[in-house]
Amino acid sequence: MDKNLLRTVIADQEYYFEQAKGSVKREFPANFRVAPEIVIITGIRRCGKSTLLQQIRTGQSEKDYYINFDDERLMSFKVDNFQLLIEVFHELFGEQKTFYFDEIQNVEQWERFIRRLHDTGNKVYITGSNARMLSRELGTHLTGRYLSCELYPFSFREFVLLKNPRVLGENLYKTSVKAEVVSLFHDYLHNGGFPNFIKTGDELALKTLYENILYRDIMVRNNITNEKQIRELVAYFAGNYARLSTNSELAGIIGVKNASTVKKYIGFLADSYLVFQTNKYDYSVSKQILNPKKTYFIDNGLVRRIGFSFSDNSGHLLENLVFIELLRRGKKIYYHKKKLECDFVLVEDNTVTYAIQVCHVFSSEKVKQREINGLLEAMNAYNLQKGLIITDDTEEEITNDNKKISILPAWKWLL
Missing domain, CATH: 3.40.1350 (Trna Endonuclease; Chain: A, domain 1)
Structure with missing residues (x-):
């Protein structure tokens, strides 16, 4: 890894970071700002984690360091390059005590370096697009050293704050105000809360986001070679969300030999925050595991762009939204x-x-x-x-x- 390349990446990212200020304040636990622990923010790609980091940075008085590893120029960055990165940070900004690392899961064994930073008295914020990083990567090296929160696409309240914040200060039962809120709700119900899509309405960008999640966060990260099976599984869920299914049924639908493969695939989808599953409640944990599960999607706007529906599915959209x-x-x-x-x-x-x-x-x-x-x-x-x-x-x-x-x-x- 070359020092000059790191300087260029840091300078470019700092510039674009400043230009892309979010207009909606994301919800974040206030105590995380002053807690000594490492702060870890996870969530699906493009849900607003970088914007939240920016809002946290803006609220802090001290200077800091920032880098986003979701950058093709950093594809060769390895854990042993972190020391070089620290040297470049010091050369550019002097010695600081607060670090922000965006999409850090792209660097294998990152947790070893983060532990060293924390143990030497630094405040560290990191983001990641994979739920498994909270268990696999952190379980051994960072136990007791971190606080975590999960970020989702815009809530309805955040959606309204972006679209028409005035109505939140009005009497919601006033005829004109209620009509506006109901209209906004139907927009949210069908188009979801991914920040960039809500701001631009760019359908292609939303579909491209799905492809990036599928390819980079699911297939590449988990070394999946059978793209067809994964796509068929996601397509089935996109057309049948908020419905019951078993892994055996799904195995037959996507053409795999056993249910354990389906279970593994669903785990990968869940790790990327694309889908979630619920169990039937039972006092017996084994029965919870054996019973059919309900599957939900991260966002209504996304599922409507990748699924096939030939009838009004507002009921399932509402159930998905509530989940x-x-x-x-x-x-x-x-x-x-x-x-x-x-x-x-x-x-x-x-x-x-x-x-x-x-x-x-x-x-x-x-x-x-x-x-x-x-x-x-x-x-x-x-x-x-x-x-x-x-x-x-x-x-x-x-x-x-x-x-x-x-x-x-x-x-x-x-x-």
């Missing part, structure tokens, strides 16, 4: 299924604490009663007194056998 929002809120999520179904049950300390049903529209009284009954079955199974049904635009309170069910419009729940 991602629950993840964003740090919830541990399962589904309930006995005689009836409930979309989500939330678990804390091995106890179900809340049940949520999602129904886009009550198209008939029969549909409404079916959704209520599914929620009530879950509430009775786990001795819950309160439950929630999230809809497109219905608001109501129901009491059934001393159990309270709130029916809320999704836009109100999200805000």
Whole structure:
């Protein structure tokens, strides 16, 4: 690795970093700024991690060092080049004590260097686009030395802050304001929250993002040679998200010999934050593992651009959106299924604490009663007194056998 190349990369990145200031303040734990631990921010590619780093840097008074390893000029950068990088930083900016490393998972064995930086009294922020880096890379070398948070594409509130922040200071039940919020919600429901796509509407850029995730974060990182099988698996999930499936069924669909291969592939997709799966809640962990799983996508806008749908799928889009929002809120999520179904049950300390049903529209009284009954079955199974049904635009309170069910419009729940 050449010093002059590093100087050029650092200077170029610093310039573009300053030019690309984000207009929406991302949510971030305030205590992370002052904590002595290494701060690790993970999330899918292009969800706004670099923008968040910029916002953190802007809020700090001290000078610092920054580099983004998602740069083709740094493809040959190895762990033993870090010392050279430090020398270049010192030559350019003098000695500083705060480091920002973007997309550090591109450097093998990076955690050894980061540990040394931390142990010598430096403050370190890093980002990565792979969930596995929190377990595999950090488990041995950085245990007890880091704080982590996961970043997702824009929440609905962040989406509104970008599109029309004025409405958040208004009475949401004022006719004109509510109409604007509902319109924004339908935009968000169908187009998702990837920051660049929301700002530009560039469909090609969103599809290119998917190709980069598939190729760089999934296939190359995991040395996958059978591209066809991975593409078919993603295509199936993109057309059948928020639905149940088993690994055996999926093996037959994509043409692999055994379910263990499918399980491995799904793990790779999950590591890249492209898809997530939920288990059926059961007191037996083995039964949780054996039962069919529900699969969800990171973003509605992305899944609509890579999937095939020949009918209105607003119901599944809403369920997918609610699932991602629950993840964003740090919830541990399962589904309930006995005689009836409930979309989500939330678990804390091995106890179900809340049940949520999602129904886009009550198209008939029969549909409404079916959704209520599914929620009530879950509430009775786990001795819950309160439950929630999230809809497109219905608001109501129901009491059934001393159990309270709130029916809320999704836009109100999200805000």
